Amino acid sequence: MKLFDIFGKREEKDIKELEIYSGMRVVVEDTEDRMLFIANLKNLHKDTAELYQFSEGDIFQDVDIESYRGTESLYVRLRGFNDCERKAVFMEGIITPGQRHVWQVRNLTVVRVENERSFTRLNTDIDAVVISPGDDEERVCRLLNISVGGASIGAEYRYHKGDTFLLKVKLSGDKPSVMYCEVLRVIEKEPAKFEYGCRFLELTEADQEQITRSMALMGQEV
Numbered sequence: 001m002k003l004f005d006i007f008g009k010r011e012e013k014d015i016k017e018l019e020i021y022s023g024m025r026v027v028v029e030d031t032e033d034r035m036l037f038i039a040n041l042k043n044l045h046k047d048t049a050e051l052y053q054f055s056e057g058d059i060f061q062d063v064d065i066e067s068y069r070g071t072e073s074l075y076v077r078l079r080g081f082n083d084c085e086r087k088a089v090f091m092e093g094i095i096t097p098g099q100r101h102v103w104q105v106r107n108l109t110v111v112r113v114e115n116e117r118s119f120t121r122l123n124t125d126i127d128a129v130v131i132s133p134g135d136d137e138e139r140v141c142r143l144l145n146i147s148v149g150g151a152s153i154g155a156e157y158r159y160h161k162g163d164t165f166l167l168k169v170k171l172s173g174d175k176p177s178v179m180y181c182e183v184l185r186v187i188e189k190e191p192a193k194f195e196y197g198c199r200f201l202e203l204t205e206a207d208q209e210q211i212t213r214s215m216a217l218m219g220q221e222v
Contacts, residue, residue: 019082019089019113020044025050025148025208026080028095033077038212039103041080051095051103054209072096078108081148081208088114088149122215126151128169130181142160143169148211150199151181156192159183162203171214179203179211 001015028051040053078221093108123145129138130153141155151167159165161184170176185197203211 019087019093019110020080020108021082022049024080024082024089025212026078026091027212029077029079031077032077035216036076038209038216041078041105044108047093047108049093049105049108051105053101053103077111082113090114119143119150126169130155131166131168131186133164138168141167143167144195146171146211146215148200148208148215150184150197151179152195152197154189154193154195156194158194159186159196161186166175166199171211175216177207177210179207 019209020041022042022044025038026041027038028036030036037112039053041049042052043050065188072184073096075093076093076095077169078093080089080091081087082089090111090113091108092111093105095103095105098104101167123143124143125145128141128143131138131142139155143154144154146152153167161183165181167175167179167181180203181198183196187195187197191196200207
């Protein structure tokens, strides 16, 4: 075996072990980039795993996913988010139906890994408010875009890199979502107008799932 092949295989193994893990939340799409369902990736072993599909009430797609259960297998693309590394993980694989809401995955392969800004980001431009620590005052801002990892907001008051605040916005439904944010980037658009790139802090799995579901619903409305 060539030395290059040895290192190539080792690198591929290291990437998979580092970037994919059981419990990762993934978005599953067909080859036409249509969202099929959202799932938890579990029981990962080499290039096989299981996808535990969220309940039917949490499925957002233009196709009837249950119709695929009559097929023997389906080639799909998967997008996950590594919470520890703050990176988007893009994968490919073949799924086959198992028991209800569970899909078997084989030939699972990491296609690429990118920083969190490359994770699906939905342009929104909707009203929101920010609340600074120790201050109950709600200041109006605009949610410009959002991803599972963070958001971009526009405001007329100044924050600095490292500042934290609560971002409250109605993403979908009647109940507002509240995210704890840290400012990573500050862009001064013009005097007294700023754009802030923020990341979310201390998100629970339920929070992440809510953001993912809301993004899917909002994306269908665009």
